[in-house]
Amino acid sequence: NAGVMQNPRHLVRRRGQEARLRCSPMKGHSHVYWYRQLPEEGLKFMVYLQKENIIDESGMPKERFSAEFPKEGPSILRIQQVVRGDSAAYFCASSGGGYQPQHFGDGTRLSIL
Amino acid sequence: DQQVKQNSPSLSVQEGRISILNCDYTNSMFDYFLWYKKYPAEGPTFLISISSIKDKNEDGRFTVFLNKSAKHLSLHIVPSQPGDSAVYFCAASASTPNTPLVFGKGTRLSVIA
Numbered sequence: 652n653a654g655v656m657q658n659p660r661h662l663v664r665r666r667g668q669e670a671r672l673r674c675s676p677m678k679g680h681s682h683v684y685w686y687r688q689l690p691e692e693g694l695k696f697m698v699y700l701q702k703e704n705i706i707d708e709s710g711m712p713k714e715r716f717s718a719e720f721p722k723e724g725p726s727i728l729r730i731q732q733v734v735r736g737d738s739a740a741y742f743c744a745s746s747g748g749g750y751q752p753q754h755f756g757d758g759t760r761l762s763i764l
Numbered sequence: 765d766q767q768v769k770q771n772s773p774s775l776s777v778q779e780g781r782i783s784i785l786n787c788d789y790t791n792s793m794f795d796y797f798l799w800y801k802k803y804p805a806e807g808p809t810f811l812i813s814i815s816s817i818k819d820k821n822e823d824g825r826f827t828v829f830l831n832k833s834a835k836h837l838s839l840h841i842v843p844s845q846p847g848d849s850a851v852y853f854c855a856a857s858a859s860t861p862n863t864p865l866v867f868g869k870g871t872r873l874s875v876i877a
Contacts, residue, residue: 686865755800758807
């Protein structure tokens with residue numbers, strides 16, 4: 652499967668724990684985007700990364716959230732000290748750059764108990 | 765403030781007829797528009813795109829029309845098939861390549877056999 656791979660598909664955490672969401676882009680893609688979708692809402696941009704660089708994090712909450720895309724390995728979205736309001740579907744997308752369309756993974760559904 | 769609006773939360777169409785999904789935007793900087801289709805528990809799948817230098821783009825049963833003066837675009841599906849039943853998201857981005865997408869809230873299309 653050469654598509655965008657996200658894991659885990661489902662993640663359950665208790666309030667105060669940490670959540671780590673992983674995303675492996677499509678082969679040949681070096682641009683990674685993270686989006687969050689709340690119920691009955693559209694996808695909201697969080698952060699855009701290229702290898703080892705955060706390009707745009709204007710959609711990411713200033714506290715508790717961080718993202719990285721290391722030289723080797725998948726992109727990671729980390730949420731520290733999770734709260735109930737963090738419950739959502741988190742989608743990763745990748746593109747080859749320019750005006751090429753973004754292709755999405757199947758998301759991680761995060762539930763906070 | 766929603767920059768991309770899909771004012772119809774749902775639409776029902778008979779199989780074989782035309783489905784028309786509408787999208788309005790407010791940001792004059794948007795010049796690249798995409799439609800995505802989403803099934804439950806899956807990520808959005810890219811369908812078709814259009815840049816602002818065109819007013820129409822066609823791909824098989826799918827055609828996107830862009831009216832820049834009205835800041836309006838529409839997706840036509842003809843003929844509609846039961847497998848087209850899904851949530852359709854309109855997305856837009858500004859003129860700089862690689863910019864994040866801004867999504868509407870989606871329209872749920874039901875194609876009735």
